[in-house]
Amino acid sequence: MDGSSTTTALVKAARAGDGDAMDRLYRRFAPVVHGILLSRVQAADADDLTQDVFETALQRLHELREDAAFPGWISRIARRAALDAWRRRAPFTGEIPEAASPxxxxxxxxxxxxxxxxxxxxxxxxxxxxxxxxxxxxxxxxxxxxxxxxxxxxxxxxxxxxxxxxxxxxxxxxxx
Structure with a gap:
């Protein structure tokens, strides 16, 4: 099974309530969501927002028209989450927190x-x-x-x- 058919099958199973399928979608797409967020917000915010994006996706999975469109759809949710976070907070200062890697x-x-x-x-x-x-x-x-x-x-x-x-x-x- 190639990547897109695997994603489609996982989305279909997640829609049917399969928790393991949603977990596998998370593991597969969390790096993408985190990367999109990290390109726009501070690292600590990207970590928290990654979880929020997947919660939103799970709640709104019924709105996704095409299972195969999941990659672009979750990417758009991540971009919107980053924009919302940016609007709520001060812009990124360019500093990486000291705790990032002591x-x-x-x-x-x-x-x-x-x-x-x-x-x-x-x-x-x-x-x-x-x-x-x-x-x-x-x-x-x-x-x-x-x-x-x-x-x-x-x-x-x-x-x-x-x-x-x-x-x-x-x-x-x-x-x-």
Whole structure:
């Protein structure tokens, strides 16, 4: 069974009340939802909002017309949740909380802050795919399958996004 037919079967089972199917949907799509949120809100908020997005999706699963449309549908719910959170709170300051990784050096924190700020300054399509690839660790095909984008779009977004990220971070060809 390929990824889209697996997703369709899981959505169908979740609609019928199968808790295991909803759990499997969560495990499959949580990295995508978290990545979308992380590209827009602070890390602590992204963690909490990931749970909220799945609660919303479970409550509104009956509204989804096509089971195969689940990846794009849950992505839209995540984007709306991030926008709502942004409206309720002060904008992101660009700082990563100290508790994020206490063993890391000050320089590592500074580099992570700079990279995340640079990613967040990119256009939305590049920002999301880069966070899904670089932070959530998804492959290009996984990003395509779980967001509803075509593999070609993902490749283009990653390529162009990385080029813009290198430019924003001031990396030259020999530094890569």
């Amino acid at each position: 063993a890391d050096s000050v320089e590592s924190h500074r580099d992570a802050e700079q990279a995340l700020a640079a990613i967040r300054s990119l256009p939305e399509a590049y920002r999301e795919t880069l966070v899904l690839r670089l932070v959530e660790g998804l492959t290009g095909p996984e990003i395509a399958e779980r967001t509803g984008l075509t593999p070609g779009s993902v490749r283009v977004n990653l390529h162009r996004g990385m080029a813009q990220l290198r430019e924003r971070l001031g990396l030259r060809e020999h530094e890569r």
